Amino acid sequence: MTLALAITLAGAGMSPALAQSTTEAEATMSASVEALKGNPFAVESTLPLQYPHFDRIRDEHFAPAFDAGMAEQLAEVRAIAGNAEPASFENTILALETSGQTLSRALRVFYNLVGTDTNDARKKLQADYAGKLAAHRDAISLDPELFARIKTLHDARDTLGLEAEGVRLVEEYYKDLVRSGAALDEAQKARLKEINAELATLGTTFSQNVLAEVNDSAVVVDTAAELDGLTPEQIQTAADAAKARGHEGKYVITLLNTTGQPPMPQLTNRALRERIHTASVIRGARDNQWDNREIVATVLKLRAERAKMLGFDTYAAYVLAGETAKTVDAVNGMLGQLAPAAVANARAEGGKLQAMIDAEQAAKGEPTFQLEPWDWAYYTEKVRKAEYDFDESQLKPYLEMKSVLEDGVFFAATELYGITFKPRTDLPKYHADTWVYEVSNADGSQLAFFIFDPYARDSKRGGAWMNSYVSQSELEGTKPVVANHQNIPKPQPGQPTLLTWDEVTTMFHEFGHALHGMFSDVEYPYFSGTSVPRDFVEFPSQVNEMWADWPSILANYAKHHETGEPMPQALLDKVVATAKFNQGFATTEYLGAAMLDQYLHQLPADQLPAAGDILATEATALKAAGLDFKPVPPRYRTTYFSHIMGGYAAGYYAYIWSEVLDANTVAWIEENGGLTRENGDRFRATLLSQGGSKDALQLFTDFSGKDPDIQPLLVKRGLDGSVEDGAPPAETTQQD
Numbered sequence: 150m151t152l153a154l155a156i157t158l159a160g161a162g163m164s165p166a167l168a169q170s171t172t173e174a175e176a177t178m179s180a181s182v183e184a185l186k187g188n189p190f191a192v193e194s195t196l197p198l199q200y201p202h203f204d205r206i207r208d209e210h211f212a213p214a215f216d217a218g219m220a221e222q223l224a225e226v227r228a229i230a231g232n233a234e235p236a237s238f239e240n241t242i243l244a245l246e247t248s249g250q251t252l253s254r255a256l257r258v259f260y261n262l263v264g265t266d267t268n269d270a271r272k273k274l275q276a277d278y279a280g281k282l283a284a285h286r287d288a289i290s291l292d293p294e295l296f297a298r299i300k301t302l303h304d305a306r307d308t309l310g311l312e313a314e315g316v317r318l319v320e321e322y323y324k325d326l327v328r329s330g331a332a333l334d335e336a337q338k339a340r341l342k343e344i345n346a347e348l349a350t351l352g353t354t355f356s357q358n359v360l361a362e363v364n365d366s367a368v369v370v371d372t373a374a375e376l377d378g379l380t381p382e383q384i385q386t387a388a389d390a391a392k393a394r395g396h397e398g399k400y401v402i403t404l405l406n407t408t409g410q411p412p413m414p415q416l417t418n419r420a421l422r423e424r425i426h427t428a429s430v431i432r433g434a435r436d437n438q439w440d441n442r443e444i445v446a447t448v449l450k451l452r453a454e455r456a457k458m459l460g461f462d463t464y465a466a467y468v469l470a471g472e473t474a475k476t477v478d479a480v481n482g483m484l485g486q487l488a489p490a491a492v493a494n495a496r497a498e499g500g501k502l503q504a505m506i507d508a509e510q511a512a513k514g515e516p517t518f519q520l521e522p523w524d525w526a527y528y529t530e531k532v533r534k535a536e537y538d539f540d541e542s543q544l545k546p547y548l549e550m551k552s553v554l555e556d557g558v559f560f561a562a563t564e565l566y567g568i569t570f571k572p573r574t575d576l577p578k579y580h581a582d583t584w585v586y587e588v589s590n591a592d593g594s595q596l597a598f599f600i601f602d603p604y605a606r607d608s609k610r611g612g613a614w615m616n617s618y619v620s621q622s623e624l625e626g627t628k629p630v631v632a633n634h635q636n637i638p639k640p641q642p643g644q645p646t647l648l649t650w651d652e653v654t655t656m657f658h659e660f661g662h663a664l665h666g667m668f669s670d671v672e673y674p675y676f677s678g679t680s681v682p683r684d685f686v687e688f689p690s691q692v693n694e695m696w697a698d699w700p701s702i703l704a705n706y707a708k709h710h711e712t713g714e715p716m717p718q719a720l721l722d723k724v725v726a727t728a729k730f731n732q733g734f735a736t737t738e739y740l741g742a743a744m745l746d747q748y749l750h751q752l753p754a755d756q757l758p759a760a761g762d763i764l765a766t767e768a769t770a771l772k773a774a775g776l777d778f779k780p781v782p783p784r785y786r787t788t789y790f791s792h793i794m795g796g797y798a799a800g801y802y803a804y805i806w807s808e809v810l811d812a813n814t815v816a817w818i819e820e821n822g823g824l825t826r827e828n829g830d831r832f833r834a835t836l837l838s839q840g841g842s843k844d845a846l847q848l849f850t851d852f853s854g855k856d857p858d859i860q861p862l863l864v865k866r867g868l869d870g871s872v873e874d875g876a877p878p879a880e881t882t883q884q885d
Contacts, residue, residue, distance in 0.1 A: 190214035190255040196576065198598055198628050199619045201258050204577035208270040211259050215278055218252025219285045225249070226289050229298070236298035238309055242319060246624060246673055256282075261616050265634060266580050266608045267360070275353050283349035287342045290329035299323050314842045318673050321841075328471060330459060337458055344451050351444050351451075355794045356610070358439040362432040362789065363404050364607055365439070368425050370400040378415040385641050404429055405636060406611025406789055408782050409738070411649075413526035414541070426523035433788025434764060441788040442760040448794065453754040465750040468799035472682045473806070473845050477751055480802050484747065486859070487805065488740055488775050490868035494733025495781050502528040502780075505535070520780050529731055537730070539723040541650055547720075549710040550603060550637065550646035553653055557706030558660045559586075561696035565829030566664075567591030573598070582606075582639070583632075588667060597621075597667040600632035603646070604639040610791070611636055613655050615662035615690075620677035621669035629678065631666040633659040645710045650724070654697045661693030662686075670838040677840050683796065684803035685845040689837060691804075691811035692818075698724055699824055729867040734781055736866050741783030742790065743802045744774040749787070750799035763787055805862075810849050812861035817853050 185191035189205040191214075196202060225248040232240055263271050289295070302309065303323035306316050326332075330341045369391065370376060376384050387400035394401055402412055408429055416422050433441035449464075456467035465477050474480050503520045505528050510517040520528070534540040559570045573585045576598070584601045600618075602609075619630040635655060640646050648656075665686075666678035679686050696702045703724070707716035748770035749757075758766040767787055771777040785792065792801050818828050835851040849857060863869040 184213055184217045185251070188213055190218070190251055190258075193250075193254070198595070198630055200576055200598055200630050201579075201618055202577065203579045206258060208268070208274070211255055211271075211274055212278075214251060214255035215259075215274075215282070218249065218255055219281070222249035222252050223285070223288060226292065226295060230292050230294035232298075236301045238302060238311060238315060238319070241295075241298045241302060242315075242322060243624070245322070246318075246675060257618055261618060261632070262579060264610045264614070264616070265602055265632075266606070267610075268608060272357055276350070276357070279349040279353040280346040283345045284342060287329075287338075287345055290326055291331055291333075291338045291342070293331075296326050296331040299326060314672055314676065317842060318675055321675065324471075328459065328467075333458065341455065341458060344455050348448060348451050348455075351448050352794050355441055355444050355448075356791060358433065358441050358444070359406060359789050359791050360610060362435075362439045363406055363611060365437075366404055366428045366432050367394070368402040368404075368421075368428050369394075369396055370402060370421065373400065375418050375421050376400060376416070378417040379412060380415075382641055382644055383412070383415075383638075386638060389641075403605075404432075405605070406785075406791060408522075408784055408786065409526060411638070413523065414530045416527065419524070419527075422523040422527060423521070426521075430522075430782060430786055433786070442763045445763055445787055445794075446758060446760040449749055449752075449757045450754065452750070452798070453752075453757060457754065463751050463753060465747060465799040468750070472684045472800065472803075474684050474802070477747070480747060480806070483806065483809075483859070484740060484743060484774075484802060487736065487863075487868060488744070490863070491733055491736035491740055491866075492775060492778055494867060495737040495778055496733070498529075498532075498731060498733045499525075499778075499780050501532050505531055522780050522782050525734065525780055529734070533727060533730060537723050537727055539720070539727065543720060544650055544707075544716075544724070545647040546709050546711070547707040547716040548648040548650070548653055549708075550648055552706050552708060552710070553648055553656055554601060555706075556708075557653070557697070557702055558656055560705050561657070561693075561699070561702045561824070562660070562664065564702070564824055565696070565826065566668075566833055567826060567829075568596060570599070595628065597629040597631060599663060599667070600630070602632060602634045603637045605636035606639075609634070609636065612791075613659050615659050615666065615679070617666050617678060620666070620674055620680075621671065622674040622677055623670075623672045625674060627674075629667045629669060631663050631678075633663050635659065647710065654694050657694045657697045658690045661690030664693065665689045665837055665840075668833050668837040669840045671840045671842045673842075676842040680841040682841075682845050683800040684806040685810070685848075687804050687807035688810040688814075688849075691808055692814050692832075694811075695815045695818070696824070698728070701824060729865075732867045736868065737776060737778060737781045738784045739805065740774070741771060741776045741781070742785045742792075743805065744776055745770050745783055745785075745787060745790070746793045746797070746799060746801040748773065749793075808865075809859055809862045810857050812865045813853060813855075813857050814849075815865075816861045 188210050189202045190210060193199050194202050225244070229241055229244045229248070234240060259271070259274070263275055267275075299319070299322050302319050306319045309315075309319075311319070330338055333341060367390070370387065373384055373388075376387060379387070384400065387402060390401040390403055391397070391399040402410070402425055404410055404425075408426075410425050410429055413422055413425065416425075433439065452464040456462070456464040459467060461467035461470065463477070465480075469475060469477055469480060474483075499520055502525065506520060506524070507517045530540050555570070562568050563570075568591065569589050570586045571589070573587050576585050578585065580602065582602065582604045586599045586601070588596045588599050590596050613633075613635045615631060615633050617629060617631050619627055621627055621629045633656075635652065637646060637648065637652055662679060669678040671677055700721070703721060704715060707721070708714065709716075745767055749766070764787075767783075768777065771783070776783075787793075790801075793799070797803065814832075818832075821828060832852060836848045839848055843851075846857075860869070
């Protein structure tokens with residue numbers, strides 16, 4: 150977490166040091182109170198655990214809260230920086246930790262709603278305030294008097310009588326200020342402010358373009374016959390989507406913000422699969438009002454300039470210095486070690502798919518055709534069925550969403566940690582399609598509130614994620630309110646929500662983030678929950694995926710939605726047996742995106758591509774990494790790669806970096822008894838509860854007792870040299 154974010158999103162509660170505010174600060178506070186009369190963000194929520202008053206919050210409340218909140222926080226910071234008393238931990242660091250209460254409340258709710266249920270008013274607010282909020286953060290992080298006080302404390306941190314967490318807090322504040330440009334001269338600071346404001350505006354425009362393109366690129370289908378392979382419920386959903394868009398009597402396939410699309414494994418119509426794939430990969434590069442290439446080119450140049458100003462050769466070097474990876478060489482080395490094995494496995498998998506295509510076409514007496522990206526998912530399911538007598542459609546009747554959540558995800562957490570869950574229907578919702586639960590510790594004490602938001606909708610961004618509405622902090626006396634979000638297609642009224650296996654594992658994954666937030670037990674809000682390095686934050690969530698197919702957990706939730714009959718043991722065995730199936734594809738697809746991210750952000754400023762060269766640069770990057778295997782395009786192309794326009798810039802490698810730790814941890818748990826309260830309590834005490842209060846890798850070794858090793862990951866993904874024999878590699882002519 151940056152200093153800017155730590156300050157902006159600090160929680161409620163006024164530091165005693167601020168009681169000595171200047172007259173100017175008091176006047177600003179008074180004006181803020183007057184401006185916010187009747188505004189739900191003016192005071193803490195009166196609901197339990199400060200759960201937001203979604204029933205009272207209106208779009209018109211945000212702008213006054215932003216304006217008053219920024220003025221209020223700047224007054225607080227001026228009082229801290231201008232304090233006549235010598236700098237102390239209490240009157241400087243703790244005062245900053247508890248500043249910005251009004252702005253924090255408003256921003257947390259606003260940005261969460263922008264992601265989950267945006268509208269025109271919220272889009273406009275997001276665009277209008279992007280630059281203003283960037284300037285506000287700069288006004289704090291680039292304040293020379295504030296930096297001087299924090300530097301004084303940093304230089305004397307070991308003599309202040311602080312406990313370890315307090316010393317670390319001083320160190321992190323100082324490091325964040327330096328990385329934010331506090332040590333630059335005034336001319337450099339002025340330019341940095343311009344860059345930050347422009348980046349904020351461009352980032353907002355990019356994200357809004359991505360959502361607009363997802364909706365505008367939906368594929369219109371003329372007849373139901375073209376949708377052969379989809380279920381009747383899916384076809385009806387497509388008809389409803391078409392009607393909502395003014396295409397009465399037709400069908401619409403909506404897109405998710407990934408290269409691959411959910412219907413592809415089912416659709417028998419190859420021409421339609423190609424249309425969907427083409428519509429997916431060209432998003433953001435269609436020469437329309439939502440074309441993102443110019444934005445990408447400008448962002449890359451501004452980031453490179455910013456990094457150079459702060460003393461780094463490239464933006465990747467700047468980002469990685471603040472992560473556990475530390476250097477571009479470390480990241481390149483790890484990704485480079487994985488890429489050849491991943492592509493080798495993908496080629497072997499592609500060979501099997503091509504053999505399936507050839508056999509089918511010969512049986513029909515028709516010419517064969519070359520495997521293409523739009524064929525991969527469809528023929529993968531055919532090969533899966535042939536090799537394992539199993540296809541994923543067999544699973545769905547046993548994977549009803551509520552059962553997966555309550556009898557799977559929650560049950561695993563109860564078994565492992567002793568926590569329990571109770572529905573709360575009395576709390577207000579921001580959308581009708583959300584569920585709220587109260588979470589309690591094993592002793593019955595209240596732990597947190599958990600919001601589950603499962604369904605896709607046009608107003609919701611793509612992907613799956615966790616966020617916090619309230620973060621835990623002993624200093625502020627707050628407990629967590631966290632939420633998980635997915636984009637599961639909503640069924641017809643009265644029909645059950647039946648999940649794919651990928652959606653099941655995603656549910657377990659995101660709940661791992663939720664546990665990280667809910668189990669937080671730190672003193673200072675800066676360190677709360679998931680406030681850890683980007684290349685560590687995915688680690689606990691990936692560990693939680695292991696329980697999805699753990700036999701006792703799977704048996705508890707995998708029951709037929711109509712009969713209640715358990716999933717047959719033979720089918721359970723196939724789920725486990727196929728764990729490494731198609732992992733060459735999955736790893737290559739991911740690495741393609743991760744390598745694109747690194748390539749673009751490791752380029753020197755004078756080699757960055759112009760807007761018209763973005764797509765050609767992608768091809769160059771994939772070829773340089775040995776990932777130019779045409780049937781397996783990157784999970785994201787640059788023009789809709791939202792991760793790298795946001796918090797994962799030069800950091801998308803974090804998923805696989807975290808998975809190294811994950812694979813080691815899963816191996817440790819399996820070797821030490823598996824699903825036991827002892828293991829759960831150890832993971833909670835040594836790692837999940839610690840947030841960012843200790844060095845990330847130290848947290849890992851505190852739990853596991855050893856340093857991480859890459860070998861368990863190679864085994865987990867089938868990249869340890871055990872590529873199956875008996876299938877020819879796909880033709881080299883399939884390369885870009």
